[in-house]
Amino acid sequence: MKNPLRLFAFVLCAIFNMRIAHAQTPMDLQQQADKAFTEKSYARALELYRNAKAAGPVREAEKVDYRIVVSLFKTEKWDEAIDSANFAVKSAVWKARFQYLLGQITIKAPKSGWKLGDKTWRQDEYPKVEGDQKALPFNFYAQDQKNALEALETAVVSAQKERDIAMRSRFATPIFPLNPEEQSDLYFDLAAYLPQIEINEFIALMDKHTGEKFDEAIDG
Known part of the structure; x- marks a missing residue:
């Protein structure tokens, strides 16, 4: 019986050693991720x-965090992208890049959905x-407009x-600051977004006044 037991133990050790040999390091995974990102395979x-990141420390951690947010954005995981950008910018040394990206995500994110707390x-x-609470329909338009403008303006500063x-x-x-071309894109995007906000505010104001005049006409 000893020989079969020794053989079994040897096989287990061999399998374990093979798994260790084939275990991918954070650097291996990061290199594969960089390749996929360059190829625009964002998922x-x-x-x-x-x-x-789960396997251990990564090189240029801030760049990795940024690319995670970009990948969430490109795969249209809107809520997670916004949450991840807001979380990453808090600890980032080079904040402008995350603030600019947050503004872009917020502008393009769907404006209808649900909210619970x-x-x-x-x-x-x-x-x-989960639980007995109910999510309610929610329109993100006004909230997103305010948050996007704040993100872009903060990114400029x-x-x-x-x-x-x-x-x-x-x-x-x-280092990871915006390069001159990216900074120019930021200025252009902010300049293009400001008139849109002014037009939307004007329309909202007109709707308000029109509603008031309509009510006056009915009362009269």
Whole structure:
């Protein structure tokens, strides 16, 4: 009986050692994620970046966090993208990039969905909710308009500060400010968004006055 037991133990050890040998390091996973991201395979990139972070420390962690948010954005995971961007910007050294991305996501996110407390679902179908509480239909338009403008305006201020820091300082690790082309895109997007807000505010004001005059006509 000893020989079969020894053989069984040997096989188990061999399998275990093979698994260790084939276990992917955070660097391996990150390299695969970078490749998928470059190829615009965002769902695959998202999975790999998350696996890399779960496996251990990653290189250029802020860049990885940014690419995770981009991947969520590109795969239209709207609620998760907004939450992840808001979370990442708090600890980011180079905040402008995250603020700009948050503004872009908020502008393009669907404006109808559901809400229960702080939890939101930007989708048509009724969400799965635990407990007896009910999610209610919610229109995100006014909230998103305010948040998007705030994100873009804050990004402009942050980008200017970070550009000065990048030019005046030396860094031992890679830095992640907006480059000049990205900064120009930010200015253009903000300039294009401001008239849209003004038009929407004007329409809302006209609707209000029209409603008031309609009520007066009925009362008269």
